[in-house]
Amino acid sequence: MVSTFHGLELGKRGLSVGQASIATTGQNIANVNTKGYSRQQVNSSSSPSLDIWTGQGAHTGQLGTGVTIDSITRVRDRFLDQQVRDHSETLGQWQAKQTTLDRLETIVNEPSDSGLSSAMDGLKNAWQDLANEPDSLSAQAVVKERAQGFIDVAQSMNKSLDSLKSELTQQSTETVAEANGYLKQIAELNKSIVRDGSQSNDLKDKRDALVEDLSKLMSVKVEEKANGSYSISLASNNQALVTGEAVSEITAEDATNTPQKFGGKLAGLDESLNTATKYQENLTTVVRDFVQANGMSGTSGKDQALFIGDAANFKLSELKVNYEADPLEQQAATGKTSADAQSDFRKLVSQLGAESQSATNSVANHSAALQATENRRQSVTGVSLDEEMANLIKYQHSYNAAARLVSMTDQMLDTIINRMGS
Amino acid sequence: MRVTQQMLNQNSIRNMSQNLSRFEKINNQVASGKLLHRPSDDPNGVSKAMNLKSTLATNAQFERNTGEAKLWMDETGQNIDSMVNAMQRVREIAVQGNNGTYSELDQTAMAAEIEELTEHMRQLANAKVNGKSLFNGQKTGELPFPEKGDMTPSSADLVAKTFTIGEGISIQSSVLPEQLFGASADAANLFNTLESMSANLKAGTAIDLEKMDAGIDRLLTVGAENGARQNRLEAVENRLLASNLEIKSMLSRVEDIDYAEAVIKLKSEESIYQASLAATSKIIQPSLMDFLR
Numbered sequence: 001m002v003s004t005f006h007g008l009e010l011g012k013r014g015l016s017v018g019q020a021s022i023a024t025t026g027q028n029i030a031n032v033n034t035k036g037y038s039r040q041q042v043n044s045s046s047s048p049s050l051d052i053w054t055g056q057g058a059h060t061g062q063l064g065t066g067v068t069i070d071s072i073t074r075v076r077d078r079f080l081d082q083q084v085r086d087h088s089e090t091l092g093q094w095q096a097k098q099t100t101l102d103r104l105e106t107i108v109n110e111p112s113d114s115g116l117s118s119a120m121d122g123l124k125n126a127w128q129d130l131a132n133e134p135d136s137l138s139a140q141a142v143v144k145e146r147a148q149g150f151i152d153v154a155q156s157m158n159k160s161l162d163s164l165k166s167e168l169t170q171q172s173t174e175t176v177a178e179a180n181g182y183l184k185q186i187a188e189l190n191k192s193i194v195r196d197g198s199q200s201n202d203l204k205d206k207r208d209a210l211v212e213d214l215s216k217l218m219s220v221k222v223e224e225k226a227n228g229s230y231s232i233s234l235a236s237n238n239q240a241l242v243t244g245e246a247v248s249e250i251t252a253e254d255a256t257n258t259p260q261k262f263g264g265k266l267a268g269l270d271e272s273l274n275t276a277t278k279y280q281e282n283l284t285t286v287v288r289d290f291v292q293a294n295g296m297s298g299t300s301g302k303d304q305a306l307f308i309g310d311a312a313n314f315k316l317s318e319l320k321v322n323y324e325a326d327p328l329e330q331q332a333a334t335g336k337t338s339a340d341a342q343s344d345f346r347k348l349v350s351q352l353g354a355e356s357q358s359a360t361n362s363v364a365n366h367s368a369a370l371q372a373t374e375n376r377r378q379s380v381t382g383v384s385l386d387e388e389m390a391n392l393i394k395y396q397h398s399y400n401a402a403a404r405l406v407s408m409t410d411q412m413l414d415t416i417i418n419r420m421g422s
Numbered sequence: 423m424r425v426t427q428q429m430l431n432q433n434s435i436r437n438m439s440q441n442l443s444r445f446e447k448i449n450n451q452v453a454s455g456k457l458l459h460r461p462s463d464d465p466n467g468v469s470k471a472m473n474l475k476s477t478l479a480t481n482a483q484f485e486r487n488t489g490e491a492k493l494w495m496d497e498t499g500q501n502i503d504s505m506v507n508a509m510q511r512v513r514e515i516a517v518q519g520n521n522g523t524y525s526e527l528d529q530t531a532m533a534a535e536i537e538e539l540t541e542h543m544r545q546l547a548n549a550k551v552n553g554k555s556l557f558n559g560q561k562t563g564e565l566p567f568p569e570k571g572d573m574t575p576s577s578a579d580l581v582a583k584t585f586t587i588g589e590g591i592s593i594q595s596s597v598l599p600e601q602l603f604g605a606s607a608d609a610a611n612l613f614n615t616l617e618s619m620s621a622n623l624k625a626g627t628a629i630d631l632e633k634m635d636a637g638i639d640r641l642l643t644v645g646a647e648n649g650a651r652q653n654r655l656e657a658v659e660n661r662l663l664a665s666n667l668e669i670k671s672m673l674s675r676v677e678d679i680d681y682a683e684a685v686i687k688l689k690s691e692e693s694i695y696q697a698s699l700a701a702t703s704k705i706i707q708p709s710l711m712d713f714l715r
Contacts, residue, residue, distance in 0.1 A: 032428065105461050106460075108461065110461060111471050117475070118475070120476075121475075121480070122479075124479075124480065124483075128483045128487060129483075129486075132585060133554075346469045346473060347469070349465075349468060349469060350461065350469035352461050352462075352465075353460070353462045353468055353469075356460070360462060371433075375432075376423075378426050378432075379423050379425065382424075382426030382428050384424065385427050385711065389710040389714060393714070
């Protein structure tokens with residue numbers, strides 16, 4: 001026989017599922033703009049039924065007992081997560097490179113009327129004026145001033161390159177610290193998630209967001225353990241970073257010595273540093289060739305050379321104009337000519353341009369790919385307000401209907417208890 | 423595909439910012455008139471533009487050099503003309519003197535005039551342009567014949583003044599005393615001739631007109647050479663101007679925008695941006711909430 005209060009219990013279960021569903025909908029709506037939030041859904045099933053005698057042969061009938069909440073889970077796709085992380089890693093690497101190349105282009109400052117190229121032209125023309133009027137003191141002074149102007153431009157470029165390089169090193173150290181911070185937070189969250197059991201949706205969202213942030217900095221592999229904790233290791237060599245609650249931090253030395261195993265922004269920063277160093281070396285070579293072509297003490301062996309510098313151990317920052325020099329006493333230098341140096345500089349500029357152009361394109365491509373993957377993931381995990389509103393109406397109706405069931409059962413009981421006796 | 427508000431939001435922002443950045447780029451090009459701002463805009467073009475600018479700067483210098491060379495040559499030509507005129511007068515006197523019909527007093531007067539003309543020639547040989555000695559090779563700070571009566575050029579290793587008027591092209595812009603007057607040891611040296619003339623007149627002996635004529639011929643020849651060089655200089659100057667024009671138009675093709683094309687592009691980018699704004703404002707606004715009551 002069915003219990004008298006069966007209807008009340010069944011109604012109550014319906015009410016509580018309705019309430020949980022509405023609350024979850026509320027949570028989704030409230031977090032519509034939360035970064036890393038994935039929508040949650042109430043998973044319910046009909047509760048175990050009761051066997052009752054139905055008087056139809058040997059078989060018993062099964063009477064439904066309503067509904068139970070099995071779980072509240074987040075809607076998420078692990079594979080899409082992995083794809084997003086992969087794209088973030090590549091994008092992070094290219095972004096770091098592109099930013100640096102962008103800076104380098106600003107430093108090189110070509111095409112312009114105030115760059116190194118026009119400074120070279122200026123000196124070349126000053127020589128001509130001096131050749132036209134060899135004994136003119138003012139033409140001599142102009143040669144020296146143009147030489148100084150050339151040095152000023154070259155040295156300010158060199159200084160900017162120095163500061164760019166030190167900034168990159170600094171940034172690399174900070175990035176390592178940032179990554180270690182993420183690793184520690186992920187381990188903390190692992191701890192909480194394992195303690196809570198396997199359904200800590202919001203903590204998991206937070207952890208996934210952290211892993212995603214981490215993946216911009218370095219290339220990681222993520223493995224979810226049965227207890228819900230994440231094991232994180234380097235994608236390149238499986239070096240463990242987070243195992244349960246344990247963290248093995250990365251070091252700045254590692255990041256500079258073996259950047260290629262880290263990938264992501266860390267590798268990008270290191271490549272940037274190499275690029276900046278390469279362009280600084282090339283610039284130094286161009287400047288050295290140019291000043292040697294224009295006479296530098298130590299190469300022509302004359303104290304009357306226009307420039308003072310050490311050819312064997314050339315340092316751009318130590319280059320000076322020899323104001324005591326008598327430019328007329330210059331000898332034609334051997335080796336590269338001014339025109340060669342100028343053409344080398346043009347080569348440097350166009351090489352930089354090409355590199356920067358391809359980095360810009362790569363950033364655009366990878367960010368488009370990331371965006372597409374993000375969209376696909378959003379399509380799975382994102383909160384749609386229209387959908388939530390429609391659900392809200394649906395749950396409201398089911399709640400109302402369950403409430404109606406309770407009040408109807410109440411009326412039935414009223415009939416039995418209060419009216420049957422009188 | 424399930425679409426969410428955040429997706430709409432993100433994609434709209436992305437599209438708007440892409441459109442705005444293209445709009446900004448073309449706007450920058452129109453405002454500056456330049457196609458190239460950074461090496462990455464067109465690596466090859468930038469390198470070409472730098473090369474052309476460099477060539478322009480070099481050409482401008484060559485133009486300055488040709489101007490200077492022209493001045494020197496004009497002065498050279500004029501001075502040689504004056505010398506020829508003076509020598510023609512000397513020749514007249516010489517012809518007169520050779521007649522043998524003049525008195526000793528007349529002869530002395532003629533010798534005195536020749537000496538005056540010789541001094542005039544010396545001064546012409548010491549002519550200056552812009553404060554620089556015209557006929558003293560590259561030692562323009564010194565005079566070739568500083569002492570009156572001393573007709574030996576002051577410096578032994580005279581090299582003619584030249585100007586660079588093109589890549590690897592230089593032109594002689596003045597002539598050396600030796601070319602003008604002959605080697606100083608030579609009896610046919612113009613000054614030696616003049617000296618012997620005045621001596622002959624005083625002594626009443628015949629004057630060698632052939633030496634005289636050879637001197638005048640030399641002056642005329644050197645003047646003609648100078649004129650020929652002037653022609654060559656003019657040709658080079660014209661070529662420089664033509665090549666400047668060519669290079670400027672090439673540079674313009676590389677780095678300047680085509681205004682008609684750019685403005686049309688600017689307009690189209692502007693409307694694309696506005697369209698993306700309009701579309702975004704429409705798509706973001708309504709949701710089911712606006713219709714549920």
